[in-house]
Structures are given as C-alpha cells and as structure tokens.
Amino acid sequence: MTVSPRIEVHPDAADLATAVAGELLSRLADAQDAGRVPHVGLTGGSIAEAIHREIARLSPGSEVDWTRVVVWWGDERFVAPDSADRNAVDARAAFLDALGVPAEHVHEMPSTADAPDVDAAAASYAAELREHGAGQFEVLMLGMGPDGHVASLFPGHPALDVTGQVAVGVTGSPKPPPERVTLTFDALNRSASVWFLVSGEGKAEAVARAHAGTADAPVDPHDVPAAGVTGQEETIWFLDRASASLL
Numbered sequence: 001m002t003v004s005p006r007i008e009v010h011p012d013a014a015d016l017a018t019a020v021a022g023e024l025l026s027r028l029a030d031a032q033d034a035g036r037v038p039h040v041g042l043t044g045g046s047i048a049e050a051i052h053r054e055i056a057r058l059s060p061g062s063e064v065d066w067t068r069v070v071v072w073w074g075d076e077r078f079v080a081p082d083s084a085d086r087n088a089v090d091a092r093a094a095f096l097d098a099l100g101v102p103a104e105h106v107h108e109m110p111s112t113a114d115a116p117d118v119d120a121a122a123a124s125y126a127a128e129l130r131e132h133g134a135g136q137f138e139v140l141m142l143g144m145g146p147d148g149h150v151a152s153l154f155p156g157h158p159a160l161d162v163t164g165q166v167a168v169g170v171t172g173s174p175k176p177p178p179e180r181v182t183l184t185f186d187a188l189n190r191s192a193s194v195w196f197l198v199s200g201e202g203k204a205e206a207v208a209r210a211h212a213g214t215a216d217a218p219v220d221p222h223d224v225p226a227a228g229v230t231g232q233e234e235t236i237w238f239l240d241r242a243s244a245s246l247l
C-alpha cells in the first residue's frame with residue numbers, strides 16, 4: 001500500500017533543522033521504549049549538516065540511548081575516508097562521535113581505502129546491508145538536489161534502472177565528485193519512514209516537479225528521481241518556506 005506523502009513547511013532552514021532533529025530524537029526514543037534497536041539512514045548535503053548539529057545540541061535533553069542506535073547511509077562519495085566530500089565525515093564530526101554511537105553501529109559506505117572501485121564498494125555495502133534487513137530503516141533521511149536527484153540517483157542516469165540490487169556504483173555523476181555509491185530505488189523504498197529534507201529557493205522548482213503528479217499521470221522518476229522514493233508507512237517532506245514556494 002502506498003501512503004500519500006505529507007508535507008510539513010517550516011519558516012526557514014534553521015527552524016526546519018530544529019524540527020527534524022527533535023522529531024528524529026522522539027522517534028528513536030519511542031522505538032527504544034518499544035524494545036527495538038532503531039536503524040537510521042543518513043544523508044549528506046547542506047540541510048543535513050544543520051540537522052546533525054541540532055541532533056547534537058538537543059540530544060542531552062532526550063531519552064535516546066545512542067549506544068542502541070545503528071546508522072547507515074543512503075549514498076556516499078567514493079573518495080578518501082577523511083575527505084570533506086564524504087557524507088559520513090560530517091555526520092561523525094557533528095554528532096556520531098560526540099554522542100558515543102559505537103563504532104560497530106556506524107555502517108559507512110566503503111571509501112577508496114576500502115574498495116578498488118565503485119562496483120566493488122557497492123557490492124560490499126549491499127552484502128553488509130543484507131545481513132541487517134537490506135535497508136529496512138526505522139527512518140531514512142534523504143536530501144534532494146535542485147535537479148531532483150535523491151541519494152546519488154541522478155535524472156537520466158543508468159543507475160535509475162538498476163533493479164534486484166541493494167546498492168549500485170555510480171560513475172559520471174553530474175554533481176562532483178563523479179564516483180559514488182548509492183542505494184537503489186528497491187532499497188530506498190524499504191524503510192518504514194522516508195523523510196525528505198529540503199531547504200532553499202534553489203530547490204523550489206524541483207519540489208514542485210516532484211509533487212506535480214496525479215494518479216493518472218505520476219511523476220517519472222527518470223526526470224525527478226526523488227519522486228520515486230516513498231516509505232512503507234509514511235513519507236514526509238520537511239520543507240522550509242523558500243523550497244515550498246512553488247507548491
């Protein structure tokens with residue numbers, strides 16, 4: 001069953017970051033109360049960085065036990081492990097290290113130090129994920145680029161058509177760096193909750209295009225890849241006013 005996406009608009013990027021961080025802490029605490037060890041999918045990008053800082057700030061006032069949280073990524077740049085281009089480098093610096101998430105619970109995608117090429121990196125991450133439910137995260141957070149890309153699935157790119165795989169290597173990404181690893185649509189669509197995190201006027205047109213579909217004429221994910229991802233139980237688009245301005 002597909003559940004209709006919900007749109008939540010916040011005044012600006014700072015409010016959006018605070019709201020998402022607060023909601024995530026509350027979901028994680030609820031999951032732990034219910035006896036689960038929540039698995040969360042992280043993303044990169046400008047608004048994600050602000051959210052990570054808010055998670056670190058708000059966490060001490062929450063009930064979340066970070067030793068019982070497991071983190072994964074929806075996509076990653078295939079570069080050196082300590083490169084500032086890595087999505088994981090920001091997340092580690094902003095909150096994972098400070099909050100004491102155990103190293104064995106932090107599942108980074110392979111870097112150039114871990115795998116010979118993007119295909120090997122994708123195969124290795126897929127195997128790791130398959131041991132843990134192949135991407136059935138409690139919450140999967142995703143950014144969206146101004147071109148509508150999600151994770152590292154870019155409009156018109158062959159990776160969009162990969163099925164029956166959990167992860168795929170990407171070469172020739174239109175946004176640098178060119179080599180990346182991304183979860184496929186199959187895997188991105190397995191999570192209970194999918195949260196899109198989108199801010200800024202530069203994303204307004206892509207947001208409007210992602211939501212322009214109808215039952216008879218759905219948006220083609222080849223044009224707007226973000227439109228091809230939904231959660232099993234909920235899909236929430238967390239927007240600021242600027243990114244929602246063309247809805």
Ligand SMILES: O=C1O[C@H](COP(=O)(O)O)[C@@H](O)[C@H](O)[C@H]1O
Binds near residue numbers: 045046087175
């Ligand atoms: O390249 C990427 O871009 C998107 C969005 O980034 P933003 O800076 O435009 O917010 C991000 O979601 C993705 O994880 C990342 O690899």
